[in-house]
Amino acid sequence: MSGTRVYGIGRGEGRPMTSRRAAVRETLSRNDGFRSAQDIYAQMRADGAKIGLTTVYRALQTLAESGQVDVLRTDDGECVYRACATGSHHHHLVCRNCGRTVEVAGPEIERWAESVGAEHGFTAMTHTVEIFGTCATCAAVASAG
Amino acid sequence: MSGTRVYGIGRGEGRPMTSRRAAVRETLSRNDGFRSAQDIYAQMRADGAKIGLTTVYRALQTLAESGQVDVLRTDDGECVYRACATGSHHHHLVCRNCGRTVEVAGPEIERWAESVGAEHGFTAMTHTVEIFGTCATCAAVASAG
């Protein structure tokens, strides 16, 4: 992943970009895959940052609201976040082992979802599409180890 | 939805079908959409059933493990369950207002997910695809009221 691309730095999107929020975003963007609030908190503390868990939670949800990071829910109900390279609509191909994530577009999926909904009289459609798999690296490690 | 179709009644799938489990499944199958454990519990108690919340949780997860009901997570992290008419792989078109659910097949989606994964060297792919919208009935009510 790219990692250093940031969005509207210095102005924020609705809310001011405080130092803590910037630090949270920066930490998140150094990560390849989706990370939980507690992961980010632990990582920041390990790096010597002075920040509270509550603030990390708040920063992440602010960033999510403003569209600067993507949110997902894991199977066990945990919220995980990721600083995606693109602000436009996309889906994710996620390694279930290491969390490595590839952003994928799927225009045919958008069309499919729309038509399925219309077919049944539904309107104002939205959808969630995530693909999980084992990435090449993890598969190699698994077969070698 | 059909509602009365049941699966392997009287034998279970891995675990015995106890009276409570049967009651939970029966209650769930009387519902159109996805329902939470607490919904089912409340409904059963309202119907006069003598059952504990813990048992409802356990019954639902047993039924889910054995593939007799489908599980989803709502945006706020709640687990919701549904007795689907088909045991084979499918997706859901869910009314975000009333929960009414239509089961949809999407062979092109399966192919798409598979090829996207392969393209990036991923293996053992799985995916989650859910479509949300406002059903015709709810849209009508909203515009009338």
Added chain:
DNA sequence: CCTAAAATGAAAACCGTTGTCAAAACTGGC
């Protein structure tokens, strides 16, 4: 019946997350 194994349920524990509230850090005037 009688016993062993499984299921049940009330209450406690869990755990991610959100609310509370006082202290700290910004903000725009003076």
Added chain:
DNA sequence: GCCAGTTTTGACAACGGTTTTCATTTTAGG
């Protein structure tokens, strides 16, 4: 620089869905 007003921060408590614990009840076989 200093002040009043507002926002942010963070330790801690509370919340809510879910799971665990454990004593009791039910079920299945002899």
